[in-house]
Amino acid sequence: MRHRRIGRSGLLVSEISYGNRFAHRESANCARAALEAGITTFHTAAAWGHGAAEEALAEGLREARRDDIVLCTGVFWLEHPGASQFGLGRKHLMSSLHGSLRRLGTDHVDVFQLWRFDHRTPLEETFLALSDVVREGKVRYVGTAEWTAEQLLRADALANELRVPLLCNHAHYSMLWRAPESQVMPAAARAGIGHFASMPLAQGILTGKYRQQRIPPGSRADNDERGRSAVRPFLDASLLERVDLLRGIAEEAGLTMAQLAIAWALHHEGVASAVVGASRPAQVAENARASGVELGIDVLTQIDQLLGGFVQSDPRLTFTPTQYDDL
Template sequence: MVEYVFLGRSGLRVSNIIYGNWLTHGSQVEESAALACVRAALESGITTFDTADVYANGAAETVLGKALRAEPRESLEILTKVYWPTGLKKHNDAGLSRKHIMESINSSLRRLGTDYVDVYQAHRYDVDTPIEETMQAFADVVRAGKALYIGVSEWTSEQIEYAHDFSRELGFQVISNQPQYNMLYRVIEPEVIPMSEKYGIQQIVWSPMAQGVLSGKYKVGHTVPSNSRAADTKGGARTIQRFMSDEILTAVEKLEPVARELGLTRAQLAIAWTLQNDNVASAIIGASRPEQVLENVKAADVVIPADVMARIDGILADVIIDDPRLTWENAPHERPAIQD
């Protein structure tokens, strides 16, 4: 069953399985299927929903808002993000400037059909905007009641420290970071997690199944399923590529008996694994079919024994990616390209 946990050093409780709609709503999945997936999430006990203004250039927020319209707002936690180019993609339509934050929060609220979001997240760090300007804008968004808390996504340990220090000075809370984290991709463990623990910030992790690779659906020598992320030409194939080597797929295949012994699917094992980390509050799952939601939610209260965790580490030892420098190296080092 889904559990409800405090997020960071705050009084906000979120479901430890979060439904997210990156690469699905408004893009890969028809609206009727998207609405059915959200309904399945609600029926499974999920109360927390994650989206972003950039997903399908706003369409994902619109679909999510429609799906949640009949639900009591006080019973939900809605998270969205700001940073990447949106709207007309003109010269001020990206980054974390005061102008872009203020315009983006208003646009997100309109699309979501709500007066506020529970957590407003900086989708990446903006190297072209002074951190003081960004954090003052977030403080004003909170004071205006348009967001209750602030989070970040894919920030380095040093950047998280900046966020903590400035938010404390300005009288609001940064309570979460949203990084990629799974059995294969562990770059947050050496630096980001220790810094987060120091400041009472927790992780809301995306891609707990490594874009579906940890589900076991991809096999060495086999053609990728036609309806899978690896076959998606709208962005899915690009995002999954780092996990599609023969070496990784061979190692992942060896997890099948581990999952079977625990009475889990490999997807459930992958999600449960992320939740064993004390600094992880929630894992984000996506879905193109309601059945996927119903199956993956079963991982919410699974406890993996310590000896099995060690066994997993042994199986994956040669393919684990854990270089903390990748958080910085994979981040944008200038504002994303936009029109002049």
């Protein structure tokens, strides 16, 4: 497993990160498989599974030396039914962080992610609270997720003023979803902010498992309505035919389709790590083998030619909320 520095920081992260969103029966085993594959960077969030995802990840990492791993969690959404606090206000940020530390069984997190931009809370309030927890040693670095270029530059100015180590943005980025490329990634580069590439497999579409518009049993789209909603826009017959043609490119390169997609996300110089989830330990081991793969210009060109007009690159589609009704 190769490692890269993220942004202009001194933090090394594994090229493949493991993200634990759920607390299914294999969650802890998947985290252990990630450790065995050399993965050192792990992501979760307080709201995922109402805290159960953090607890499952902590169980899987129980035998790891704390100083050997980069542990990332984050705040934004409601964290349990009936909660009144969400977003990035001081009260929610503080209570969320302390809950995460308790569930993760640690006295600090390496990266504290602001999972979405909060239009209702002054950015100054958020970063003053962050400066406090950084000084207290509870947070080593701060990251954002799905922030626009303008939001990142505002955050960078405040971070510099308040001495908050803002080092990364977590953005959806894949062969099919390239919305960050034209504005977010250039702005981040100017600010010295690196990227975690989220969903490099495009909700599993780029693994080739959704052939002929069928939803495979046990897939995320088969398990819950949110998963089905996320996958549904990709279940286009013409798109799936093009994706299936990627199989030949992957085989010629000696890769699985998943490895090809992860390696593609890692080819962008601003991306330090690709974040992947898994429902089985074997998937983690397969994904980890994408580390160190270098794709030639001929392969990258073939991918662009195949996917063509199905690539989404509109920067206005950055996943930042303007409504809070679904929280």
